[in-house]
Amino acid sequence: MENKSAPVKTVPLVVTGFGNVGRAFFSLLREKREDLKCRYGLALDVLAVAQAEGCFYYGGPLEVRHISRGGEPWTSGNPSWRAGMKAADIIKETRPGGCLVECTLSNLETGEPGLSYITGAFQGGWHAVAASKGALVVGLPDLKARAAENGVFLKFSGATAAALPTLDVGLFSLAGARIEGIQGILNGTTNYILTRMGEGLDYAEALQEAQTKGIAEPDPAQDIGGWDTAGKILLITNACLDAAYALKDVQVCGIAGVSADFVRSARKEGRSVKLLATSAPGRKGGRWSLDVRPSLIDATHPLVHVNGTEKGISFLTDSMGTVTVTGGRSSPRGAAAALLKDIINIYRPPF
Ligand SMILES: NC(=O)c1ccc[n+]([C@@H]2O[C@H](COP(=O)([O-])OP(=O)(O)OC[C@H]3O[C@@H](n4cnc5c(N)ncnc54)[C@H](OP(=O)(O)O)[C@@H]3O)[C@@H](O)[C@H]2O)c1
CATH class of the missing domain: 3.30.360.10 (Dihydrodipicolinate Reductase; domain 2)
Structure with a gap:
């Protein structure tokens, strides 16, 4: 049913990691774009996708075609590829209130790179949702405290058995x-x-x-x-x-x-x-x-x-x-759906 009462709220996202889950998240956003607007009054725009060596970014909402060719990310000659650019810098330069979508690998010993991405998001006044476990396993109490200090949410359904709630x-x-x-x-x-x-x-x-x-x-x-x-x-x-x-x-x-x-x-x-x-x-x-x-x-x-x-x-x-x-789908798509659920629950009005 169309949500006629509230104007559509545009939410900037930065996605860290463009592997199986990062890509599934993009597909899901494309598939659900109209539904998100109609049911939740949300327009979720991916402003940047971070990789270890830089970011895909051009100042507008990214589509998969800006990032990958034939299913693989392309950097050389890609006008959207910014070598050396950091996710935290993009977040700092964007208004507070966006959301980091953490999809890098799960390093259970160091928590990196997710730990730095999530703390960078909090410093910029952004919420974070995570599919990766590393940062949370290493430092959940500290991350919760930092989120509270910055008045933002940290949600991690995707890291705790994906689509199973x-x-x-x-x-x-x-x-x-x-x-x-x-x-x-x-x-x-x-x-x-x-x-x-x-x-x-x-x-x-x-x-x-x-x-x-x-x-x-x-x-x-x-x-x-x-x-x-x-x-x-x-x-x-x-x-x-x-x-x-x-x-x-x-x-x-x-x-x-x-x-x-x-x-x-x-x-x-x-x-x-x-x-x-x-x-x-x-x-x-x-x-x-x-x-x-x-x-x-x-x-x-x-x-x-x-x-x-x-x-x-x-x-x-x-x-x-x-x-x-x-139950619950056990796959990158299931993890992407859990990330999307957490984002919706951060931004939709309480009920
Ligand atoms: N697959 C699932 O079904 C599933 C379900 C629930 C949760 N998860 C969790 O979700 C996360 C992603 O899973 P996945 O299957 O998508 O793994 P994946 O395919 O290995 O993707 C991880 C991505 O992170 C990138 N990466 C590595 N270091 C980075 C850095 N410093 N900055 C930005 N990107 C970096 C990798 O790029 P390179 O390849 O270039 O190194 C790769 O593209 C994992 O933590 C996993 O435990 C996965």
């Missing part, structure tokens, strides 16, 4: 309830591999198939080793409990040592082996324990039917019972 549920739907435990299947690649192992493939075959289908990355170490899942349960726990746990607080065991026989015999018994992320309170209000490990779950577990690339999360609460959400 983990933070929306934990932060909004469970308002007033006390979270007493969290369990999640938060990584589509490992869930796909374990599902296929249950169906008869051995580990190497399942991994190979996932890579051939583009589900697993050529270097799947972060997924297989459980670190991607660890980053997500850490972020979800810290955000929902307003806590400050660090990655070193998460006990992590990946799926490389899981035997196909174990997965298949579990399946025959109606049970399932999942890479489960668990966040549980310590005794007498002590520190929570966070862990990621392959776990045998029985037929009554709320996540037992989460198969293939699907993900799921289950919150145990004091007053709302157990609340479980499953």
Whole structure:
């Protein structure tokens, strides 16, 4: 339905990283342009796309054709390419109130380059939405404080299981309830591999198939080793409990040592082996324990039917019972949709 009551608000965006997610975000913006205007009164204009060596920028809203040719970014001879230009400088020169869209790689040790991009956005009075996890895993409490100091929002649905609404549920739907435990299947690649192992493939075959289908990355170490899942349960726990746990607080065991026989015999018994992320309170209000490990779950577990690339999360609460959400597209498009959702929720009027 057309939003006739409010004029259209133009929001400048700077996108950092133009890989799978950055490109999917562009496609989604193009596809949803009219819908965004009609339903939310928003015109989202990408002012710049930052790469490590410079920015695509010409002073007007960018289209994919300004950035890539044949699907790949082109710089040499491209009038929109500004070597050496920094995202933070563009933000500084633009009025406050825009939004950074962080889609660079997730470095869980340094947080870079996302950390510098996000802090640069805050300094310029811009909001930030992130699909990358690195900056948040390394410094979420500090980033939240900086966002508050600058009166801007930091949202990161895209970094916490993409289209599966983990933070929306934990932060909004469970308002007033006390979270007493969290369990999640938060990584589509490992869930796909374990599902296929249950169906008869051995580990190497399942991994190979996932890579051939583009589900697993050529270097799947972060997924297989459980670190991607660890980053997500850490972020979800810290955000929902307003806590400050660090990655070193998460006990992590990946799926490389899981035997196909174990997965298949579990399946025959109606049970399932999942890479489960668990966040549980310590005794007498002590520190929570966070862990990621392959776990045998029985037929009554709320996540037992989460198969293939699907993900799921289950919150145990004091007053709302157990609340479980499953599904959500697990792909660059799903991550791009989560970024877009966060942007809409920053700018649309409260309801
Ligand atoms: N793919 C998914 O389904 C998915 C889902 C949810 C979240 N995520 C997260 O979203 C992020 C992006 O994922 P992706 O699949 O798009 O990864 P990707 O294809 O590897 O893209 C990352 C991009 O970041 C660029 N980059 C590296 N250093 C940079 C810098 N200093 N400044 C600007 N750009 C820089 C890379 O450029 P070069 O190639 O030139 O180095 C690359 O284009 C990751 O953090 C990932 O964990 C991904």
